[in-house]
Amino acid sequence: MPSSNLLPNGGLVAESFTTWLRLHRCEVDAVVFDVDGVLTRGGRPAPGSRELIAWLRQEQVPFALLTNDGGNSPEQKIELLRKSELDFALEEIVSASHGLIELVRERNLAGQLFYLMGTVGTPCYAQRAGLRVTTDPGAIGECAGIIVGEERYDWERVITVALNFLLRNPQAPIIVPNPDDVFPVGQGGLEIAAGAVSRFIQLLCRTRGIEIAPVYLGKPYAPIFRYSHMRFESRVQRTIPRPRVIMVGDSLTGDVAGGRDFGYRTALVLTGITTPEILARSEIRPELVFRAVGDE
Amino acid sequence: MPSSNLLPNGGLVAESFTTWLRLHRCEVDAVVFDVDGVLTRGGRPAPGSRELIAWLRQEQVPFALLTNDGGNSPEQKIELLRKSELDFALEEIVSASHGLIELVRERNLAGQLFYLMGTVGTPCYAQRAGLRVTTDPGAIGECAGIIVGEERYDWERVITVALNFLLRNPQAPIIVPNPDDVFPVGQGGLEIAAGAVSRFIQLLCRTRGIEIAPVYLGKPYAPIFRYSHMRFESRVQRTIPRPRVIMVGDSLTGDVAGGRDFGYRTALVLTGITTPEILARSEIRPELVFRAVGDE
Incomplete structure (x- = not known):
């Protein structure tokens, strides 16, 4: 596990996003996930990701999967995720489209x-x-x-x-x-x-x-975040302040910088393209850092 | 005709390279030409270019055509020039090859x-x-x-x-x-x-x-110049000092900078990609500037 001095400006390194979210449920109105390296790893569900999604649905926390995939329609993306044994509805996917x-x-x-x-x-x-x-x-x-x-x-x-x-x-x-x-x-x-x-x-x-x-169109640029946020608000029929939404991703330049620039809270998981060494060298600082999205 | 203040550092703007060369024949041991925009224009011989080549042959001044063409062999290049009504021998072409x-x-x-x-x-x-x-x-x-x-x-x-x-x-x-x-x-x-x-x-x-x-391999890089220079020396069976060779081209970055860096004298003709305006703005200074290669 990475040492806690990785985040000198007050960031937290903890075990799983799932554990954190259960404790901080009252601070969060919606969750935005990156897919590859976060909810999936090498075409398989990341440990605990199916349980996390099930819990969010049960708790009625709106969530979205934000993907930069430019070569697949949302319908095709759902099919690909189904092959990775993860079932999502069309309205849970937000893409470059x-x-x-x-x-x-x-x-x-x-x-x-x-x-x-x-x-x-x-x-x-x-x-x-x-x-x-x-x-x-x-x-x-x-x-x-x-x-x-x-x-x-x-x-x-x-x-x-x-x-x-x-x-x-x-x-x-x-x-x-x-x-x-x-x-x-x-x-x-x-x-x-x-x-x-x-x-x-x-x-x-x-x-x-x-x-x-x-x-x-994709992360870290605003259009994809704007569309996703609008859909959250339309679902709950009220305005959602951006600091009450958290972006969970494995990329500093796409997910963390994009979420931060849009005014979201940001969480990095270390299960994808960002290693502790890359994080230590980067000037992009997530608010929270987790070893993984779920409990293993 | 461009005004003579185009070349503040002492460069000369004159009518044709041919006229200049006849007057300065004793300073020049060999001539290197770029092809397109210099000896040819839009697939046709530039005015006076055939006469210049005939004179060089008659005076036994070694010359070479330096081309950056990477998609044609020298044999193919000769065929293309023949279509432009210019006849060259294989040993007069030097290319990226x-x-x-x-x-x-x-x-x-x-x-x-x-x-x-x-x-x-x-x-x-x-x-x-x-x-x-x-x-x-x-x-x-x-x-x-x-x-x-x-x-x-x-x-x-x-x-x-x-x-x-x-x-x-x-x-x-x-x-x-x-x-x-x-x-x-x-x-x-x-x-x-x-x-x-x-x-x-x-x-x-x-x-x-x-x-x-x-x-x-091509201009302005040295390999193409080195090969060409070696062939000049092999033809006259003695060492040729580089300042006794002149590079005649229409490109500042390829022909003039390349010739200069190799130690050649450099002449720019204004019949190709370099306009007087581009020349005025550029930091690359040819030693000589001509309106065209031949007399029109």
Whole structure:
């Protein structure tokens, strides 16, 4: 177990989030979880995570799973979690797709045509958010902007089309499900994520003297948190002060910084990508640190 | 014509390189040309370029065409120039492929297996330089390094394979024909060049805390200049002092900086990618500036 001096600014290292929550139930109106490395580990439920979810339901504490997954629709995400033996309802998932609903509303983009790189899940969540999409390079001239999806696609052709469009239309929105560089696959391998692809395009534009600003939907950016918070409030039919919500995640830059910037309390679990050494070196400070989400 | 105050540090703006060279013939032992924007413009010979080349041959002034083209072998480059109605001999072309010969010798890489992204021309100039190459991701474990080629290939799959290899082998050489970000195609369109792809991989490695250092063969890097200079000396069977060679190009960062760093005299022509405005803003100062390579 990490020594308690890991958090000089008053943070707490304790065994499990579950134990803490049972003791601090009265301070918490809702809980936001990251999924991988927190509720699941290597495609299996993390010890105690099913019991925790069952208890939250029983206690009627609203909770949400916040995922940056840009290549799966919420329906697909539920199926994937079911394969990991965790059952969730559609209204318990908040993903980049919901961030897009927020963004389309804010920027009044409904009905506009976007050039879609790759896919953003099945059913296509860009269409559900009210956008029209095309993957036809020939239609790029009619497009209002670009969405960087995931999955396999012909990067060379598609990135080249996007680059030439953005050099001509530097103000056009380029929407990206998450800011992630890579995501893990299989035995220590990495796949390249939409965030990295968008920054590659950004870098290429910069060499031509053109600055573009990708809009990220996922953690740590606000759209995904805003949508989730709105859904909590709609469920309990009242305003929920943000300091009465806690974000539980395994990533300092995505989960902890994102929750903190949104005004939530933040809890880090050490079962995912953040080791005690990374935590000790980081300037991002979670309010609470736990060995795991559940009791083992 | 640009005003003469473009070059405050004593540079000269004159009409044509041809006129200058005829007057300063005794100062010059050899001439190195960039091709596109200098000897050719939009796939046609630049005015006076054929006459200049004929005069150099007649006067027995050794010259070379230095090209960063990473997707064509010298044989293919000659064919392309022939289509532009310019005839050159194989020994008058120096390309990234020759930089690779230099590099293989320097680093004692002959016979080693490299993972080739895309192609490096037909015939494959990496094989001619003494390397063995594979494009099979399954053979990556046996590879000593990576070569980033050009042409069309499956970026997503291939870049992912290269990234995972370099994260495990950060000391392995990653060889890149040129440092260019983009190259122009058709009506104002841009294609993404090998230099940009290599920096994308470099950036991805950096997000994982791994620093890699791509080795560039083309201008402004030394290998291509070294090979060319060696060939001049071998042709005249004596040492040629570098200040007696002049590099004539249209790019400040590739041609002028590269020539200068190698110890050559440098001449910029304003018929390619450098406008008088770009020149005025740049900190890279050619020794001589000409309106064009030939008399119009």
